[in-house]
Amino acid sequence: MTESSLHASYLQSEYISSGRSRDFYKFIKTISNAKSKSEEADLVNAELQQLSTKMSQPNVTSANMNEYLIKLMHCALLGYDIDMGIIYAIMTTQSGESVAQRRVGYLICTLFLNKPNDLSIMLINTLQRDLKSPNYLDMCAALNALCYLDHLEMVDHLLDPVMKTMESSRQIVRKKAALALYWFYRRSPSLLDQIEPYLKAALLDKEASVVFVALELWKKILTDKAEHYQDLLPTFMQIHHQILDRHIHRGYMYHGVLAPWAQITCLKIYGIYQHHGIGSQKEIFDLVTKCLRCMENKVDAAYVAIILECIKLLSTMDTLLLSTLISSDGEDDGYTNSPFYVLDPFLKANNHTMRYLGLTGLAYLKSTHLWHADWKDGTLLATMLVSSRDDSVLVKKIIAVLDVCVTTEQDLRLLRTPILDSVKQCEDPELVAMKSNWWIETMLLSLAAPKTGLDDGFLETQCRTLKQSLLDEMDDTTLRTTGLHASYEILSTMPTSDSLAPSLIQLLFWIGREVMMLVDDMDFVKKLQEPSYTDVSGKPHPPPHKVKHAQDTHLRGTGRDDGGRSISEEESKQAIPYRERRWIDGTRGHKDPLAIRSSNDQPIKSMMSSLIDMEINDDVEDEMTTDVFGKLWLTYQHEHKVQWKAPASQSSSSHYHDFFNDDDDDMTWTIRWLQDQWGFDVVQIIQQECLATKKLHQQQDLVLIHMKLDLPYVNITYRSQTSSTLYRFSQMLHL
Structure with missing residues (x-):
């Protein structure tokens, strides 16, 4: 790099705003311009040696040490060992002249201090000092570091100072304190009794940002302990009502949707309670339908995510109860105002992405009893299948949903032509490919399940197809090994009174004969070759071949x-x-x-x-x-x-x-x-x-x-x- 080009680059606005020195910028440019990995390694190792010498000097200023640490971080991100600089990062957290310098020291410690590293003990006094600091930036830096540093002695010495930070007047400090308390709970679950009052208080905080953080933390806690906190369900529902009634500051509006992530978290919490049988299903149904009405006429991905989460939650409820609630709440036949009818615009859209989202919501409904009348016969899905034949991902999704709605022979006759036309014209070879492990295993197990109930001609055709697929595998043995294990599973689990079709038995033994030498598990081979009781009893005195x-x-x-x-x-x-x-x-x-x-x-x-x-x-x-x-x-x-x-x-x-x-x-x-x-x-x-x-x-x-x-x-x-x-x-x- 010439001096003139370096000087020109030095005057660039993005560099000037960074506050770094010219030497630092030269180091970055030199590393970036390396022509090979070996050249980069030589440059980085030489720089690390210089940094080791410079940082060990007794008169290094805080500003220079800060720049040295940033260089170390850059080298570490390139994959080089910087363990020699961690001790200087700890010293910077203690003696940095400004908050920015101390934050750099904390950042280095959180990134490169391994969990079992004993150097973490040296940070305890510094963390205690910063947690009690009147400067909220020092408190935030310490709370951030606590979420990443893991040492047993830290919990005993730092739990009380972190609890006191929950009383701070700054909402950002209370948010980070709640996160730090949760991580204390993750490392030591026995602390939940001490931490629980502070996390409950966070749900009632006057600032919405603290409440939203507490929602996310409680969602993780309730995954394992929902039965212990049944009393919190009304609190979560009250928070959700406040969001839907727009009692939250407009600063949390995202493309016309108020606090979408908080709403999704509330819906997931209801799902956890629903899974454990806690709460009134009618109250949850009323709240979800209110949420869906608020999402009408929205045009962004945020409202789509909320709609899908609502559909997913409703699909976990009892089908009979849902039908009753829909009938009592709706008009006419009870389907026009059904909460699931919100998927209709998605299914009828011309955009493939919107169609896929609608099909995703429809797939959550495992029963067609909750489907709209226009969806049940599969005509709409068949129309989508014909018009979406150029999108293999959408075709797969439509066929998966059709598997739910096609329940009668009449439906199948109606959909036969569009399904066959779409599959024939699909350009994705993986859609109908017969070269995967799951296909070999699934076909063998499926052909064996009906025993002798399948048509002989159909069975022989499928056996020939399977055999040819195994013969065509020349470069690998994965399919044949999968076929062997599936054959052994079929033969070993088949009851003595049952029988398989002759063509399938021939295929199973052909697979065993051809693929036996590929098996590395000799215990598995020995099981295949062990004689049965009938074999031994049929010839009780075999000639001893010595x-x-x-x-x-x-x-x-x-x-x-x-x-x-x-x-x-x-x-x-x-x-x-x-x-x-x-x-x-x-x-x-x-x-x-x-x-x-x-x-x-x-x-x-x-x-x-x-x-x-x-x-x-x-x-x-x-x-x-x-x-x-x-x-x-x-x-x-x-x-x-x-x-x-x-x-x-x-x-x-x-x-x-x-x-x-x-x-x-x-x-x-x-x-x-x-x-x-x-x-x-x-x-x-x-x-x-x-x-x-x-x-x-x-x-x-x-x-x-x-x-x-x-x-x-x-x-x-x-x-x-x-x-x-x-x-x-x-x-x-x-x-």
Whole structure:
């Protein structure tokens, strides 16, 4: 920054009015003109070092210290540590020459003094002094700081001085004192008995600003303690009547509405009492209708907020009582003067924002008994739907409200055409999207709820749509994992006497088969694979498949059963479960650390073993040597590479794989886990590399797999003759 440009900027009106020095302005401009984050960090750190040196000087004036603290605040807002300057901020609150300087010290303390910071104790004497000061600005600064500083010893030493400030002649001091008392109550609820008289007195204060602050504080207190303060309801209603009767100064007028925020607070307080069954519903109804009449012919957002709050409050009342009150209060059929008829101009407006506000109020009414006759048949909503098709947010809101009013087949036939036309022409893809977690979960649970009561054709169509949505998810696994959890919830909570449609059962088990390998929660997987009582009782004496015994028998060629009969090699081969036999066949021709050495003599209890035994009679595939693998590898031209992360630990997953060994190293365990999950045949294991093959089900295409284990990551390269084979393999294994 050149001297001439700095001088020109120095004369700008906004800088001159700030009262800051030229050095401060130069610091701000230099930081703002930094070209990179590193340049900014260098400038700020250099400035912090200079500030640390300057503030430690014994002869620093109050004005200079004030400017140094403001620089520190600017650095802190940029994300830099300024803990070294907090002690100087505390000193400024004590020794500042003017109120403005002391307020800067309080501001630094409230912004950057952490709650458990012991330096807060040093402020107690200063706060006591300022709370007793004759200058109301000092009192306000201290009361502001009390709302942000949190230290246990402050409550004991400062509660009495704060209570005395409630007697101040300044309304701004009484407002801030009420806020400080409320924060004392939040930090120590046992103080409510001492604070309560002062907060009640604030509701009767002669200044409306103090009353409005007290309303907000009591709304928060009543949320938890409404039963203890039933006597305050007439006071709140009296305050509201004073506002509606315009007994409040016109200075609180906001766009033609008198004290809108105070009115909204009163309505919310009535809602709290209504929720606890306190107060007369008729008195509240009369006051709310009076409030709605005062809001007629208003044109600003303030009156809209009050109207919606009134509708929300009325919707919580008893429907029968409301109907009676409306009929007795209205004329003709009782609906023209209904308090809910105030929504009619909103619903018939051409502005989409006004329509949305009207629909929001209509959505509060959970029953159509309170609706106007023109709204009940849904014709008005259908007209809005057709004319608002370009606004997806409004379309969603209209459909949500239509869900309440469409109660008969006649209504549905009447609204069928406009609803379909609007949905077809909606340009928002998220409105009808079927790619979210809630849609997958909701559809599965909805299809399972009627059990077998749905039309078979409709159910099959929905199942195909769900399946295709899960298959289309290539870059993530969120939808499939959601589908798996929903499927488990359906199957685990379904009573034994109930039954599901066959197409839905097929979909649920398809999801379980395809997505099981994506689940990290092994306890969840174990629950899915636990056999039921009927499964175990149906086959009370399953053959005990012992891995070590089966392998030894297979390697010797012959053996003997328990009765002494000679067992041939082929019979012993069939006695081995398919997954274990496949591992033995794939590793029999060479010595490697994956030879099975199971010390577990317990029979395999997984219900999956019964299904696996059905594959025992499959034809044994021809063994593939490394030479054949290498020749095919050079022949296959289509290749894909992917990096896969192995499971976190062996102990978290191996409990449901019975052929895992406790003494397997991480690499051995990972290959066993992959072979069990993916179903490939191991060709050769060389140090940290593994060669394997996979023949796709229902296809004769062969996939060659090369894995390099750099745990916890496995770099996988697989080749095939055609690109379609690679695609099916990737889709099947979710790679």
